[in-house]
Amino acid sequence: MAEREVDRSVSQTVKAQLALRDQILSGSLRAGERISELQAVETTGASRTPVRMALVRLEEEGLLEAIPSGGFMVKAFSERDISDSIELRGTLEGLAARFAAERGVSARELEPLKECLAAIDELLRQVPISVDAFSSYVALNARFHALLTELSRSPPLIRQIDRASALPFASPSGFVMAQSALPEAQQILIIGQEHHRVVIDAIENREGARAEAVMREHARLAVRNLRLALRNRTHLDLLPALALIRTATD
Amino acid sequence: MAEREVDRSVSQTVKAQLALRDQILSGSLRAGERISELQAVETTGASRTPVRMALVRLEEEGLLEAIPSGGFMVKAFSERDISDSIELRGTLEGLAARFAAERGVSARELEPLKECLAAIDELLRQVPISVDAFSSYVALNARFHALLTELSRSPPLIRQIDRASALPFASPSGFVMAQSALPEAQQILIIGQEHHRVVIDAIENREGARAEAVMREHARLAVRNLRLALRNRTHLDLLPALALIRTATD
DNA sequence: TCCCTCAATAATGTATACATAATGTTCCGT
DNA sequence: ACGGAACATTATGTATACATTATTGAGGGA
Incomplete structure (x- = not known):
């Protein structure tokens, strides 16, 4: 029930950002591999537009790295x-x-x-x-x-x-x-x-x-x-x- | 001709980001006022999707500030x-x-x-x-x-x-x-x-x-x-x- | 056997239509 | 005349269809 509330009040972009951040920190998205937008759409429930917004924000946050040919991957840290x-x-x-x-x-x-x-x-x-x-x-x-x-x-x-x-x-x-x-x-x-x-x-x-x-x-x-x-x-x-x-x- | 080259090789998002940054720094977009996405679409030539991407990036860059009710405005600095x-x-x-x-x-x-x-x-x-x-x-x-x-x-x-x-x-x-x-x-x-x-x-x-x-x-x-x-x-x-x-x- | 090329596939980047929420205006009531 | 509410308008946020580019695989040639 509380989840439904969140689903409505919070934007899809934020929802996708939170979900993707969890996936990154938990390791279910592995460092170095390209993040598939379609897969992210499935796991987060948001459509591609907010997912892409979330990816940009996570890049600025420092968790992702832009791939020159397009898309993003999870950054690794020494x-x-x-x-x-x-x-x-x-x-x-x-x-x-x-x-x-x-x-x-x-x-x-x-x-x-x-x-x-x-x-x-x-x-x-x-x-x-x-x-x-x-x-x-x-x-x-x-x-x-x-x-x-x-x-x-x-x-x-x-x-x-x-x-x-x-x-x-x-x-x-x-x-x-x-x-x-x-x-x-x-x-x-x-x-x-x-x-x-x-x-x-x-x-x-x-x-x-x-x-x-x-x-x-x-x-x-x-x-x-x-x-x-x-x-x-x-x-x-x-x-x-x-x-x-x-x-x-x- | 060089411009046409740029038009094709550079993404619309980058094009919009550069154009909007120019407008911000030159003062044609005034601080405190909400940036109209439709107006930005007209001035930059890109469609709303890359314009919105550019706005997010300019916010992270520090030139824009998110408005709680939605959208962005130009930040002012003391x-x-x-x-x-x-x-x-x-x-x-x-x-x-x-x-x-x-x-x-x-x-x-x-x-x-x-x-x-x-x-x-x-x-x-x-x-x-x-x-x-x-x-x-x-x-x-x-x-x-x-x-x-x-x-x-x-x-x-x-x-x-x-x-x-x-x-x-x-x-x-x-x-x-x-x-x-x-x-x-x-x-x-x-x-x-x-x-x-x-x-x-x-x-x-x-x-x-x-x-x-x-x-x-x-x-x-x-x-x-x-x-x-x-x-x-x-x-x-x-x-x-x-x-x-x-x-x-x- | 290795490499290079070409094509098929699947990805990203873009445009646009739609839904929903915010804003401004007008009209009514006090 | 002023305040408030309801409506119209316009904005943003979202979904999806399309185009273009990258990637991967197979096939042929050296």
């Missing part, structure tokens, strides 16, 4: 590609934090960020951290990063950060679930939260360089998670978009 | 938006330069960049600098930035830099022609070229921080140009996409 994407996002978030610090943020604007910080503190108090707490963390962490980005009050920068975070493995919370299986999980979360605390402090004191540096380091922590998760073979399935990751043997 | 976009590009180019420096670049890979540097040196030797020399500079400068970006050997980063440079006023050579009318023109070019020289030196010596810092400062020089050009009312028409710039009075 481990280096992924870590660079994370560092790229961290660099942009660093710029956002610096803008916020240098340009000044009122106490009222900083309040939601502090509340988010406190909520994460609350979550990390329980030891050991439950799986439910991990999912709550994912949501709160995403909110923290979104709020921080907005503090830059720079629409072009916000836009670019959103685009850089669109790739599932580059998003702020991309590897959090994957770390949940790691023995180092709790330490990593505590360190990440310390970064959150520091960036707020730096923005409050208008320390632009410090705010920028800590957000960059924060991203490097995510890169470390990625490495750990990739090496820890037992829980590889928790990695987002595992099917898109091109191993050295390919 | 002076702050533009300077932030330039600094954003500079930050990404800084990251590219740092990657190149830290990861190492062979002498052979650096050669094209050095040749480009020498060609600009040659150009700047003549005093005063002619208008022709300015256009040559624009091309060489664009090439320098493209080569530098590629030295990062990071496809995700290259992609993001290309996207950040897609906005005409954020591109590396965006304001060069606008400065040509300024009395400070020659000094600015000389300082910019010094930045080029330093970033090569830094990459050669694997000085990541220095390479990054100088590219950021390089972008700040462009921001200064923007300010100068906007204040120097007499040659405002040389500014790219002047029609998109939202003045304080709007």
